[in-house]
Amino acid sequence: MTKLAVVELKLLVREPGAVFSLLIPLFILVVFGSSIEPGDTVLLPMALAIAVGLVGLYMLPTTLATYRERGILRRLSTTPVRPANLLVVQVLLQLVLALAACGLLIAVAGAVLGAHLPTRVLPGALTFLLGTAAMFAIGLLIAALAPNGRSANGIGVLLYFPLAYLAGLMQPASQMPAIVAAVGEYTPMGAFRLSMQDVWAGGVPDPLPLGVMAAYALVVSVLAARFFRWE
Template identity: 25%
Template sequence: MKAYLQLTLSQLRFFVRNRQVLFFTLFMPLFFMIMLGSFLGKGTDVDLSGSLIDQDNSSASAVMVEALLGNSALKLKKTGDLDSSLEELKHGDQKLVVVIPKNYGTAVEQKGADSSKAHLLQVYFDQTNQMSSSIGVQVVGQVADGVSKKLTNYVPIVGIEPVGVQSLDLRYIDFLVPGILAMMIMSNNLNGVAGQIASWRERGVLRRMQSTPLTASTFIAAQITARLILSVIQSLIVLLVGALIFGTQMNGAWWLIFLIIVMGTLTFMSLGFIIAGVAKTPESAGPIAGILSFPLMFLGGVFFPVSSMPEFLQPIVKSIPITQLSTALRQVMNVGAGIGELWPQLGMLAIWLVVCFVISTFTFKWE
């Protein structure tokens, strides 16, 4: 236990004293967040203005009209001219056009039994404005779901077309901060572990440790503990800066954030140990880690939504660990999701963690 504590403290002191490590592991993510947040995130509330067109004019559609117009997030104006509304949408003068189709009332009375799409609200949106359209479609969907539950005693029959992504009335900075957090966890543990372990092996540090009574499990446990402490502290700093400077939201539980950070740290540490075992020198460990982390940083939903990427690429992107990490963090921070909603992301991270850990046990070597 004494050796474990001493190794953990010495590793933490190494992080604090090494200015280059501090710069790339903490100040660089903060720089990205502050710069992008200042230009794109602060004061750029999502505009959900548009038109509402009731083509049915029934008592059922009147209930939906009242609900949509009464929603504080939406800024819809009722009109009867679909063509002119769509023209304004194409020119960027509106963000959404919501249409209640004909025979909507009949479909509602039949409780969705009609096979036609008369019970679906049509939501036209500007494809060039991904954030407004995604959030707008989601808000309309929430209103429709509320009306549907009232009509059917909480059995949904009213939907929207198309189905929206899970978003709320958020700014870009609220989307960005969880992504920066995921990027920092990946960089600290994948790049950091790979470079440090490879360097220690070349300098003979690991060989000298192996010749002492120190066990491999104690050494690895100290590494894991130190990096977990570092990841938690740095994550708190990023969240604090985001909250104080930009007023970012935290709608979920802090213990879930901590759990996700721990799983992400362990997963990318295991990847780092694999790279350190494969790389023959520290000079080769850095490029190998960079080849993996650099594209992951841009493909993993750190700066841009995965939904904005080409459809053929999305299944691949959604399977990589940083996407699961950034998505889970956003689900908790932005949406307030509980652990029940996070099982796909946590399950994928657990699979990556187990697989990478098993591989790292075979690739790790002291010399």
Template identity: 30%
Template sequence: MSTKTLPARTHRSATRRLVSAELRLLLRDPLTLTFVLVFPILTMLIIGGSFGTEPDEAFPVNPSHWYVASYFTVVIGATGLVMLPVHIASYRERGVLKRFAASGFPRWSFALAQLVIGLSAIAVSGALLMAVAAPVYGVPTIEDPVRVGLGIVAGSVAFVSLGVLLGTVLPSARAAQAIGLLLFFPSFLLGVGGPPPAVMSSTLRSVADVLPLKLVTDSVREPWLGIGDGAGALIVVTLIAVGATALAARRTAL
């Protein structure tokens, strides 16, 4: 057997063990799971039924469908701005990252494990959100599945990478939670789950238009509901994803 094969297999096995351990630890964190799984669903159920079902001057489509399509990106934002930063910052506090490095894990394994965890959380939470929305408001027909898929993937990678980056630069889990929530709620209210842009002031719309979570939402919601192609937002989100991934990979090298 080639001597090069053994290290490769060892690295793959070590990475699988790290991913498996990380997933088990995530399932034991009720606060994080509650926020990522429950918060988007509860707020969607409340806001989604507040504006009726008929399009008007504020909503170009059924308002309930507007919020169902929008709230998938709330899951992305909650994962990247709250779940992952707190999770990783708590590791740094307890010296877990140093123990990973001393245990001989490949340098890239932690970043890969966090990517898998973040994307898994988004997939599960997003599917649960749609399952709850279906009997209540109905899931709107996806007008352009390819563009919607690209928006979800690019947005998920961008926010998972941002979450990893925040977790590696913030000094503690409490700081990560405070900063994460401070970043999340304005983005949530202005860019996704709050009032529609048509009723906002021009100042608030200008602020909302540059928020990364609003860009992710536009790249998903517009092609989903057939109210635009979301191309401009998708390009910016993709650039954010590339830059954030590169920075996060450098920060998490063990």
């Protein structure tokens, strides 16, 4: 398992998509954060949701579907390294990538832009884990259903932009039609953004968006496991 993790980490580092997952949210933060107020509780949570969404809906499903398309999962089934081990390693490495992207955003926001950073670590960690689990579950379902890596890429992109819009990541929720903003609160990205904004405001996340993320993570993970194919 350790050797597999090392090999997969090297491949991930060389993957252009991993670089984009780090740089795109950072670019958005820096461009729009030039006029950020010290007490702003909106922009950074939005950037964090963008980062986790890119990893969960683009990187994870594209990688796994490509491995199945190339027969890597099938060939692993004939070796001591089981395909399930690769699946676990990939999920963990993508989690590390999401953590790195969010850590970079927080570091730049605090050290360079002078943004407000929350003092409550546990609510922030809980929100991050639930939001990541929800979006990774969707990514795994895409990987389960997509016939190849290119299809997984396309499906991930097609899902990402509507979800990002509904979540208020492309336009502030306060400037969206009320019904659209309300629907967005029940998407995994919207619930993630809302909970992170609560954390950044110094409070405790509302139980409803936390429950929404947990429900997505549980239900969609079950569906992904049901439909996932090794070859």
